[in-house]
Amino acid sequence: MPVESSPSVKAQHNDASFANIWAELKWRGLVHISTDEVELEKALSGEPLSYYCGFDPTAPSLHLGHLVQLLTMRRLQLAGHRPIGLVGGSTGLIGDPRPTSERTLNTKETVAEWVGFLQAQVSRYLDFDGTNPAQMVNNLDWTAPLTAIDFLREIGKHFRVGTMIKKDAVSARLNSDAGISYTEFSYQLLQGLDFLELFRKYDCTLQTGGSDQWGNLTAGVDLIHRAEGRSVHAIGTPLITNSDGSKFGKSEGNAIWIDEKLTSPYEFYQFWLNTADADVVERLKVFTFMSREEIEDLGAAVSERPHLREAQRALAYDVCSLVHGTDVTDKVIAASSAVFGRGDVTGLDEATLKSVTAELPRGSAQRGATVVEVLVASGLVPSNSAARRTIGEGGAYVNNVKVADADAVIDDTELLHGRYLLVRRGKRNLAVVEVGMETAGGR
RNA sequence: GGCAGAUUACCCGAGUGGCCAAAGGGGGCUGACUGUAAAUCAGCUGGCAUCGCCUUCAUAGGUUCGAAUCCUAUAUCUGCCA
Numbered sequence: 001m002p003v004e005s006s007p008s009v010k011a012q013h014n015d016a017s018f019a020n021i022w023a024e025l026k027w028r029g030l031v032h033i034s035t036d037e038v039e040l041e042k043a044l045s046g047e048p049l050s051y052y053c054g055f056d057p058t059a060p061s062l063h064l065g066h067l068v069q070l071l072t073m074r075r076l077q078l079a080g081h082r083p084i085g086l087v088g089g090s091t092g093l094i095g096d097p098r099p100t101s102e103r104t105l106n107t108k109e110t111v112a113e114w115v116g117f118l119q120a121q122v123s124r125y126l127d128f129d130g131t132n133p134a135q136m137v138n139n140l141d142w143t144a145p146l147t148a149i150d151f152l153r154e155i156g157k158h159f160r161v162g163t164m165i166k167k168d169a170v171s172a173r174l175n176s177d178a179g180i181s182y183t184e185f186s187y188q189l190l191q192g193l194d195f196l197e198l199f200r201k202y203d204c205t206l207q208t209g210g211s212d213q214w215g216n217l218t219a220g221v222d223l224i225h226r227a228e229g230r231s232v233h234a235i236g237t238p239l240i241t242n243s244d245g246s247k248f249g250k251s252e253g254n255a256i257w258i259d260e261k262l263t264s265p266y267e268f269y270q271f272w273l274n275t276a277d278a279d280v281v282e283r284l285k286v287f288t289f290m291s292r293e294e295i296e297d298l299g300a301a302v303s304e305r306p307h308l309r310e311a312q313r314a315l316a317y318d319v320c321s322l323v324h325g326t327d328v329t330d331k332v333i334a335a336s337s338a339v340f341g342r343g344d345v346t347g348l349d350e351a352t353l354k355s356v357t358a359e360l361p362r363g364s365a366q367r368g369a370t371v372v373e374v375l376v377a378s379g380l381v382p383s384n385s386a387a388r389r390t391i392g393e394g395g396a397y398v399n400n401v402k403v404a405d406a407d408a409v410i411d412d413t414e415l416l417h418g419r420y421l422l423v424r425r426g427k428r429n430l431a432v433v434e435v436g437m438e439t440a441g442g443r
Numbered sequence: 444g445g446c447a448g449a450u451u452a453c454c455c456g457a458g459u460g461g462c463c464a465a466a467g468g469g470g471g472c473u474g475a476c477u478g479u480a481a482a483u484c485a486g487c488u489g490g491c492a493u494c495g496c497c498u499u500c501a502u503a504g505g506u507u508c509g510a511a512u513c514c515u516a517u518a519u520c521u522g523c524c525a
Contacts, residue, residue: 393474
């Protein structure tokens with residue numbers, strides 16, 4: 001299992017101006033719901049405790065919603081507590097009930113592959129050295145050997161159906177046409193079992209997760225209370241929302257993934273840079289390790305000189321560096337400024353051009369291609385018609401020069417370093433097209 | 444099981460034989476403005492070899508010079524009656 005922290009993890013620290021980690025979590029708006037606050041604050045201020053947060057393999061990568069959990073885990077670790085990163089090799093095979101509809105089951109092979117991906121991702125955000133090192137677990141390790149009979153006798157007996165059907169996710173489904181399968185109905189037992197298992201094995205006494213997981217978090221708290229007679233804790237982080245009511249963490253309807261293959265670092269950086277003024281302070285609190293003072297200064301900058309967008313730049317740089325590293329982030333910023341700056345790309349030397357465009361989508365075309373063909377090859381438009389439409393609208397650029405004639409042939413002299421074209425659609429959709437020296441091929 | 448009604452482009456929804464690639468709204472895209480923002484205004488929003496042609500109005504057939512519109516069968520959904 002690949003377990004490797006990101007280099008930036010070592011440099012992170014909490015804000016010492018807070019009385020304790022609980023106060024900081026509250027200030028950052030990371031506590032939406034929790035078990036007894038007084039007890040929890042006491043526990044978090046006392047001896048190091050073990051806590052866990054689970055991630056189900058429902059996709060090949062984690063997304064920004066998960067990043068909230070990862071950073072919350074890291075904050076608790078920085079406060080001296082011991083994190084347990086759990087990847088749901090078994091729960092991913094069952095499916096957490098969504099309020100709307102039944103999930104389709106993924107194959108065991110797919111889930112196993114995704115487990116590996118997620119373990120590597122989770123590892124990057126935790127520290128595996130020091131006095132309170134993180135550890136990674138997979139709930140398949142303790143659920144796979146369990147027989148159905150033992151599961152029903154030892155776990156199922158502690159759960160009342162009346163309680164189970166009152167959980168939001170379940171009751172929403174029972175009241176909908178979709179109904180709910182027995183498989184998904186059982187999900188909360190599995191997550192409860194995880195907490196119990198980790199409690200027994202590692203004295204894990206706190207589970208964190210999104211507030212939408214509250215029903216599952218309390219399933220574990222209740223189970224431990226019944227089975228072991230001990231009170232343990234749970235913290236539910238809020239659902240991050242945009243001030244304009246749109247969904248956070250989406251760009252043009254697509255989720256923002258932390259895997260660079262699914263969401264390019266360029267797109268990732270742009271996503272953060274475009275954070276609304278009204279949301280940027282809240283994002284800084286949740287997604288960065290900046291101190292209260294730094295964040296308050298940036299908040300003041302937003303209201304005094306919004307056009308400079310200092311807070312957005314700081315946010316984008318910070319989060320992009322955290323997820324993709326500072327080297328990649330520097331390249332992305334260079335690409336962004338080459339495009340949004342004065343925009344003369346013909347003067348760039350080849351090495352600079354390459355690094356600047358490294359994060360952009362790429363395509364290839366043949367020599368003698370028309371503007372329309374180049375636009376389609378870039379992937380910026382889906383069809384020739386769309387390409388013509390874009391050109392007609394005045395939104396098509398080659399090497400940052402607006403093009404008007406759809407059928408114009410790209411001359412060899414326009415190629416940057418004999419092969420490249422920087423193609424742009426609208427203000428900020430960019431791609432690189434490499435023009436081949438051969439004339440065969442293509443589609 | 445019986446009766447009635449629905450099924451239209453990304454979504455909602457108009458259209459009941461030709462003037463329908465299909466009203467309107469939402470969403471999206473582009474342009475102007477701007478702070479790579481918000482708001483606002485304007486245009487675009489099936490495909491292609493773009494003055495024209497092709498495919499599309501649940502699916503498969505049929506009537507007709509001509510069908511999203513009529514008929515038949517199938518599938519799915521919604522009401523009402525058993």
